[in-house]
Amino acid sequence: MEYLPDFDLLRPKTVDEALALRRENPEARLLAGGTDLIVNIRRGIVDPKAVIDITGIADLRAITSTGGGGLRIGAAVTLAEFLEDRRLADDYPALREAAAEVAAASHREVATLGGNLCLDTRCLYYNQSEWWRSANGYCLKYRGDVCHVAPSGTHCFAAFSGDLAPAVMVLGGTVEIAGPDGGRTVPLGEIYEDDGAAHLRLAEDEILTAVHLPATPHAAPRWRSGYAKARVRGAIDFPLAGAAIALHTEGRILEDLRIALTGTNSCPILIAGTERLVGETIGEETAEKLAAMLPKQIQPMSSTFTPPGYRRKVVANLVRSLFRRLTEAS
Ligand SMILES: Cc1cc2nc3c(=O)[nH]c(=O)nc-3n(C[C@H](O)[C@H](O)[C@H](O)COP(=O)(O)OP(=O)(O)OC[C@H]3O[C@@H](n4cnc5c(N)ncnc54)[C@H](O)[C@@H]3O)c2cc1C
Ligand code: SF4
Incomplete structure (x- = not known):
């Protein structure tokens, strides 16, 4: 890996200061834990003249209860910090399970929630050293004009591989975004696009400042949620595929269900059509119906090193087994 090139390190103390620095340095990149960005800088995938470190902004480092019993988690809260938070373990198990599966313990000490949700997409032909990519003629995500995965097309299929996004999505989480024209809060899914070269709908001068998790219904006792992931190296690895499920049952009857996936597309996806299963009696047939919903929605x-057909089978099995785990006590 190459040496770290020179850049200016800017350290704002407030969100307003960070926004002003963003305006003054349009080519600067936001830095949180740096576990993705610094690797990409060293690989020459990004070459910022300035980096804005947002981890000194107190408002982004707090976990606070919101009116009505929900939770606001600042974007720069580290995964290790929020794994220690009791409220997360009790009320939002899917998010806790997903966070515990990110990289290794040392990464989680610095890796943040915001950085995970804004993670760049990944590809075998992109997450490589400069000499590797130049020898290969680069590719259309950065500096080149051909996609080595689908050479006849003009679309990038690099995969989104963040573990936390599907968990936030099934839990009904929204994200708070600060920008020069003020703030907005939107469902997490709205900040993504299924395009490997431009998968984030955040403007260059916007900052994701927090995630809001609703108190109910997902934190209610009859709601259950969880996360399951498949990866090549069990100790530390990005997901080949990851699935989050949140569901609500009354006895053996399914009252509500959400499934979201990561690793299969260029953005995390909330599976459409699960409402058709509401009212069904839970059983093996339901698990099969769920698995049958996936093929047309994933791509x-x-x-990655593992073939697409394998990932298709893996994600269906993750969904089946997670659904069984969450419903076996019903
Ligand atoms: C060996 C290794 C293994 C890994 N395994 C996993 C894994 O299993 N699962 C997984 O999900 N990830 C994995 N990662 C990736 C990474 O460690 C995590 O996703 C981490 O949570 C990223 O957070 P960060 O704070 O370090 O992000 P950073 O590297 O600081 O930032 C990532 C990107 O998000 C942008 N950004 C950061 N914060 C904000 C914000 N608040 N608003 C807008 N943009 C922002 C940055 O500009 C950058 O483009 C791995 C990384 C390595 C090196
Ligand atoms: S999928 Fe994207 S990153 Fe991968 S080779 Fe094609 S253009 Fe490059």
Whole structure:
């Protein structure tokens, strides 16, 4: 890996200061834990003249209860910090389970929630050293004009591989975004696009400042949620595929269900059509119906070492087994 090139390190103390620095340095990149960004800088994938470190902004480092019993988690809260938070373990198990599966313990000490949700997409032909990519003629995500995964097309299929996004999505989480024209709060899914070269709908001068998790219904006792992930190296690895499920049952009857996936597309996706299963009696047939919903909504490509067909099977099995785990006590 190459040496870290020179850049200016800017350290705002407030969100307003960070926004002003963003305005003054349009080519600067936001830095949180740096576990993704610094690797990409060293690989020459990004070459910022300035980096804005947002981890000194107190408002982004807090976990606070909101009116009505929800939770606001600042974007710069580290995964280790929020794994220690009791409220997360009790009320939002899917998010806790997903956070515990990110990278390794040392990464989680600095890796943040915001950085995880804004993670760049990944591809076998992109997350490589400069000499590797230049020898390969680069690719259209950065500096090149051909996609090595789908050479006849003009679309990038690099995969989104963050573990936390599907968990936040099934829990009904929204994200708070600060920008020069003020703030907005939107469902997490709205900040993504299924395009590997431009998967984030955040403007260059916007900052994701927090995630809001609603108190109910997902924190109610009859709601259950969880996360399951498949990866090549069990100790530390990005997901080949990851699935989060939140569901609500009355006895054996399914009252509500949400499923979201990561690793299969260029953005995390909330599976459409699960409402058709509401009212069904839970059983093996329900698990099969869920698995049958996936093929048309996912698009794994040859962007990882493992073939797309394998990832299709893996994600269906993750969904089946997670659904069984969450419903076996009903
Ligand atoms: C060996 C290794 C293994 C890994 N394994 C996993 C894994 O299993 N699962 C997984 O999900 N990730 C994994 N990662 C990626 C990364 O460690 C995590 O996703 C981490 O949570 C990223 O957070 P960060 O704070 O370090 O992000 P940073 O590297 O600081 O930032 C990531 C990106 O988000 C942008 N950004 C950061 N904060 C904000 C914000 N508040 N608003 C807008 N943009 C922002 C940055 O500009 C940058 O583009 C791995 C990384 C490595 C090196
Ligand atoms: S999918 Fe194609 S364009 Fe995108 S990073 Fe991979 S090789 Fe490059």
